[in-house]
Amino acid sequence: MSTKQRILDASLQLFNDLGERKVSTNAIASHLDISPGNLYYHFNNKQAIIYQLFLRYEARVLDVLQVPTDRSLTITDKVRYLQAIFAGLWEYRFLHRDMEHLLHDNAELHARYQQFFRHCLARVADILRGLAAAHILRIDEQDIDGLALNTWIVVTSWFSFLRCNLLQHDDDSLSPELLQGGIYQVFMLEQPYLTDAYREHMTQLQRQFMPRPEWLSTTQS
Amino acid sequence: MSTKQRILDASLQLFNDLGERKVSTNAIASHLDISPGNLYYHFNNKQAIIYQLFLRYEARVLDVLQVPTDRSLTITDKVRYLQAIFAGLWEYRFLHRDMEHLLHDNAELHARYQQFFRHCLARVADILRGLAAAHILRIDEQDIDGLALNTWIVVTSWFSFLRCNLLQHDDDSLSPELLQGGIYQVFMLEQPYLTDAYREHMTQLQRQFMPRPEWLSTTQS
DNA sequence: GCATTTTTAGAGTGATTACTCTAAAAAGTC
DNA sequence: GACTTTTTAGAGTAATCACTCTAAAAATGC
CATH class of the missing domain: 1.10.357.10 (Tetracycline Repressor, domain 2)
Known part of the structure; x- marks a missing residue:
């Protein structure tokens, strides 16, 4: 699966579990074992x-x-x-x-x-x-x-x-x-x-x- | 009016206008022209x-x-x-x-x-x-x-x-x-x-x- | 007027976080 | 294999914010 899709899936899961506010972009990245830079390559924000x-x-x-x-x-x-x-x-x-x-x-x-x-x-x-x-x-x-x-x-x-x-x-x-x-x-x-x-x-x-x-x-x- | 009441009133007004999350304790204090220390004297948090x-x-x-x-x-x-x-x-x-x-x-x-x-x-x-x-x-x-x-x-x-x-x-x-x-x-x-x-x-x-x-x-x- | 308590000021701090920047690695192309 | 493009790493940054700390001022009691 593409990194973009994996970011969306992981974000959805974390957002649902913890609430969007409690999930930082760094947390999403580290949950996927990718760098914040990588995440921001796929999504502007x-x-x-x-x-x-x-x-x-x-x-x-x-x-x-x-x-x-x-x-x-x-x-x-x-x-x-x-x-x-x-x-x-x-x-x-x-x-x-x-x-x-x-x-x-x-x-x-x-x-x-x-x-x-x-x-x-x-x-x-x-x-x-x-x-x-x-x-x-x-x-x-x-x-x-x-x-x-x-x-x-x-x-x-x-x-x-x-x-x-x-x-x-x-x-x-x-x-x-x-x-x-x-x-x-x-x-x-x-x-x-x-x-x-x-x-x-x-x-x-x-x-x-x-x-x-x-x-x-x-x-x- | 007591400082405590004034803090509550100002907080209510700011919370209502902007949403609780967008109102910092420092903002409440400065809206009342008091110091953050003063605010925290009256309320623990x-x-x-x-x-x-x-x-x-x-x-x-x-x-x-x-x-x-x-x-x-x-x-x-x-x-x-x-x-x-x-x-x-x-x-x-x-x-x-x-x-x-x-x-x-x-x-x-x-x-x-x-x-x-x-x-x-x-x-x-x-x-x-x-x-x-x-x-x-x-x-x-x-x-x-x-x-x-x-x-x-x-x-x-x-x-x-x-x-x-x-x-x-x-x-x-x-x-x-x-x-x-x-x-x-x-x-x-x-x-x-x-x-x-x-x-x-x-x-x-x-x-x-x-x-x-x-x-x-x-x-x- | 002195001692004690209450109230206030305001600088500072440590943690968090969305996002940036540079450069390296990987993948694709011919 | 040389090149170009895409993808990735990861350190870093600037801003925000709840809250702390010290000490001074004001009020209170006697």
Whole structure:
């Protein structure tokens, strides 16, 4: 594999494990047993590494968020979307961990990210319209944008939420399993809009993603 | 005013304006025309300043999130809760801007924050139960925790969302007016649970917090 | 007015880190 | 094998920043 790719892979891994801020370019180089000069031969600066990783992430997400044109959506699609999106978020989790800082320091990334956001939001809205067309949801057009936006917020904030509110301080073990609770919360957003025909089925499905009860029960505290 | 208070006030202002990370302790001192030594006489370290500011924030929020015991909740309460919470978020907006980093570097704050979170979540759930008891919402007990959690996520992520997705890169002018859209989104979460008696009234109320349409419409992009 | 405590100034320090510079090694070309 | 280009090494640098240290000034108590 080319040095450039190895730098990107190592950066991604270190960023994900430790957070972008805690990983110096020298650390990336020494992790790969190459010199800082070598790293800077391939990338003009740290931001360029992050930008390339974002492009990977973007491609991955947009690839998932396609709405089929030849058939109507099913509940299976819904689950598949969410699992794939959360898997992508997991793979590039350093991004949303510190998005504000990354964007503040990088105007080019900021512009691209905002375009990406608008694109995603439109796709999510299209998916919701597709679910409505398939009589899975019953929702007014005027509510679709709001629901799509809430979905975006919950999805992109989920890992941050976990790390801040549910993980012990010394415990860095954010695991893919913890994704499940995020999927549950997104189902929760859509649940009230389910048509009677699908309500029973979805409720049962949603239960599979139920967060462990000791987590978040408000009744006993 | 005591030097200690002046340090806290100046820190809050600078943190809010520039982000905690971009504000050095030396910068706080020189902003107040005092020496770094003086600052460190009053606070052992930067984290201690942040911790004290968090305590202020916590007290402010918990003061707002009271459920009246002598009467049932009204729609006016609902609006008042949201406006007061968002005002508090605004006043201490540096906190949620970089919460993960702040907590990672400060175990004591992390523990306190998690306790605060659980407390808030329970209060939000109580408010939802109160709204159900007042026949404003119709919601199953088993859905309350999930709705409360989504409310927490949307509320605490709103400013971050604005800065990442809606503000121009050179534009630091996050304004209190932009809060309104956050309130709209929280209404959006609860809207499907409204009883018929209140649906009309709330929908009209919600419209007042409507984000400007060019913002987030998915229909024209 | 003297003694003690509290508050302040301000120079300095050690650690970190993104990035540079020079030159050597390796790879490719003919 | 001579050359050109690409890739690499690694020492170094300038800036930043949280925090320390010493000693002077100010406030307080009696």
